Amino acid sequence: xAEKRTYEIVFIVDPEADDAEVMRLTxxxxxxxxxxxxxVTKTEMMGRRQLAYEINHKRDGVxxxxxxxxxxxxxxxxxxxxxxxxxxxxxxxxxxxxxxRRADKLKNRRARKAERKTAGKGKxxxxxxxxxxxxxxx
Amino acid sequence: xxxxxxDREGGYGFEREYERAGMPGRGQRRMQRRKICRFCIDxxxxxxxxxxxxxASYVPERGKILPRRISGxxxxxxxxxxxxxxxxRNIALLPYAAD
Numbered sequence: 001x002a003e004k005r006t007y008e009i010v011f012i013v014d015p016e017a018d019d020a021e022v023m024r025l026t027x028x029x030x031x032x033x034x035x036x037x038x039x040v041t042k043t044e045m046m047g048r049r050q051l052a053y054e055i056n057h058k059r060d061g062v063x064x065x066x067x068x069x070x071x072x073x074x075x076x077x078x079x080x081x082x083x084x085x086x087x088x089x090x091x092x093x094x095x096x097x098x099x100x101r102r103a104d105k106l107k108n109r110r111a112r113k114a115e116r117k118t119a120g121k122g123k124x125x126x127x128x129x130x131x132x133x134x135x136x137x138x
Numbered sequence: 139x140x141x142x143x144x145d146r147e148g149g150y151g152f153e154r155e156y157e158r159a160g161m162p163g164r165g166q167r168r169m170q171r172r173k174i175c176r177f178c179i180d181x182x183x184x185x186x187x188x189x190x191x192x193x194a195s196y197v198p199e200r201g202k203i204l205p206r207r208i209s210g211x212x213x214x215x216x217x218x219x220x221x222x223x224x225x226x227r228n229i230a231l232l233p234y235a236a237d
Contacts, residue, residue: 010188010229046188051230061230065188092229094187103183110181 006041006100007068007075011082011091012061015048022062025087029066032078038070055089067096173210177219185218187225193232197223201236 011029013022022045030040046063055061068074075093082091177185187193196204196219203223206216226232 012229052227052233053230055230063229090229092225094225099184106183 003071004069004097005072005095006097007070007072008094008096009066009068009075009078009091010046010094011064012051012055012089013064014087014089015058015060015062017062017087021087022064025085026064026066029064029078029082032081033066033068033070033074036070036074036077038068038074040066040068042067058089061089175210175212175215177215178212182215185215185222187222187229188231189222190226190231193219193223193226197232199236201233 009029013025017025026043026045030043033040042065044065046065048060048062050060051058079091079093082088185192196209198204203220206213209216211219223232227234
């Protein structure tokens with residue numbers, strides 16, 4: 001459990017809330033997280049946008065995105081609080097560290113492959129001409 | 139003995155029928171060139187669920203996820219795309235169903 005996990009949290013605030021209220025809510029969310037021992041690494045206001053379908057008879061909402069590092073216990077507490085808050089229409093938490101690690105690995109592998117390719121080019125050409133000579137001989 | 143052979147032949151017949159059913163209006167359909175995965179060319183490792191514009195290009199009017207046989211995507215990228223679209227649906231960035 002000691003390992004750090006990275007989460008992305010998106011939540012949608014009621015469109016009737018003004019900017020100040022959205023700010024207040026966001027700060028409250030951040031406080032819950034930091035109180036539990038997590039650290040908020042990124043906060044992004046994605047702004048007001050139309051919902052693809054109605055939620056609680058609302059046609060649009062204010063999107064807020066957070067990136068959080070923590071153990072996972074904070075998420076449980078936060079979600080419990082968000083569920084009872086009727087100003088928050090919807091929330092979603094996604095664990096991203098595993099996917100990012102995987103992506104990094106693939107990237108590194110590609111880089112290594114490219115390196116090998118440029119390094120081994122002379123040799124590869126040599127081998128090619130060898131096989132050509134062989135087929136001619138046959 | 140001979141009945142066994144008959145059975146087997148019946149089986150082949152069914153398979154041929156199945157193949158035929160799988161490609162309506164052959165001829166032209168089959169001549170279409172094999173598409174290649176756009177995400178593989180661009181070397182995409184993560185498909186972000188917040189990238190609505192990208193995801194929307196794989197969600198036709200009806201709101202369904204575009205099948206692989208149409209888009210020509212590779213299996214792993216199709217899985218990633220499907221996951222991202224489902225996440226986007228959850229937070230109302232994309233519709234579950236559009237009429």
